[in-house]
Amino acid sequence: MAKTIFITGASRGFGKLWAAAFLERGDQVVATARNLDTLKDLQQQYGDALLPIQLDVNNRAASFAAVQQAYKHFGRIDVLINNAGYGLFGTIEEASEQEARDQLETNVFGLLWATQAVIPIMRAQGKGHIIQVSSVLGLITLPVLGLYNASKWAVEGLSETLAAEVKGFGIDVTLVEPNGFTTDWGGASAVHSQPLAVYEGVKAAFAAGVTPDIFGNPAATPAAILKLVDTANPPLRLFLGKVALPWTKQVYAERLATWEEWDEVAVAAHG
Template sequence: MTKTIFITGASRGFGKIWAEAFLKNGHQVAATARNIDALSDLVKRYGNAVLPIALDVTDREAAFAAVKKAANHFGSIDVLINNAGYGLFGTIEETTESEARDQIETNVFGLLWVTQAVLPVMRKQKKGHIIQVSSVLGLVTLPILGLYNASKFAVEGLSETLAAEVKDFGINVTLVEPNGFATEWSGASAIHSQPMKEYEPVRESFKAGLTDDIFGVPEATVDAIVKLVDAPNPPLRLFLGKVALPWAKQIYQDRLATWEQWNEVAAAAHGK
């Protein structure tokens, strides 16, 4: 069945790869990017099946206008994929106010604005699927990525709450949790804070852990995303890559052990 898919951040990386995969599978795609010139090749190959829309997701009014344009053009929006976002590399102390605010504006508020814009469309349809591209770093953390971690933790809480709020409207919500992939996320798309020499050992330890085997192949995610979009009962969370789930399981086992160790203290704090 042909679906209409609205995807943000479609100019490169996962967004571009997935947009083309959907088009190859016969779906219609509203593809947004800050610079729609990057989408001209998709328009050339797939014609009217793709609608390029210029969008900065941090602009709430523009997000609502973009969703309205897509819904009017295609007649519906079956799937929203909130993919737009970037990584901010820097320790907590190194991060400037503007860097921190920009990270949250894009990764959290940008996702929120587009989600809010599409909800009236999906409620009217009595169906829809909202896919939030989070990260395994929304469940566990790494040094040097504190504000990125924080943004994805926020996406997790927001989206899990949303899933409970909209299920009776026939709207599903899925959090996609990739581990590291060899996209431009840590390269041209990334922002780096001005480093402080005091944190050089932390940075070196972080870099030493970035071995080639932990990074997945972006194109290999296509089958998983296509299956997710086609699924009649999609999951709340879907890990991408072989590293994410084992890592999360180990961290949560450690957390549970600590929580249990301190449970007597916690229970006493209840007071009755």
């Protein structure tokens, strides 16, 4: 049966690819973007199956209005995909106050507003699926992306909590955690802090580790997303890409070893 999918940040990258995949198989899609010109090609190809809505996800009232518009137009919302977001490149010290606030505003609060807006609709339906586009950097970290890391760790904590709160209403929650992909996330979509010379060595080491083989092909991801929304019991977490799982297993093994090493001190602190 055809589904109604609401996707934020659908102007390019994952959002547009996934919107096209849903439309191609006959689903109805609500696609939001700051600039609706980016969606004209999909609208021309798929007509009334696509509802484009201009939206700045940072605007809570506008996010609620967009969700209500989508619901009134199609009569239901089966899946929300919170895809809107961007990366801030720069060390912790380099990030300005405005850059830090803007990063969290979009990646965390923008996601929160759409989530809050759709929950009552899905609760009334007795069914729904909220998909939060996080990152492997919501589980582990890289230098030079500290504020981005922090935003995705916030998304992880928020969404895992949400999953427990709404499960009884028939609403599923999934965190999609891609490793690097060759979207323009690190290009035109990115913001760069004013550099400090003292961090040149850190950035050089970071750049040296960014090799082509760690990046996945975005065009290969729609099949995974279609399978995710069609499964009866979707997982809380889903990696995208071949790098994320081995990398996370290595980092978690190191964390567990440290916790074990300091367990005697931790237990003694219990009193």
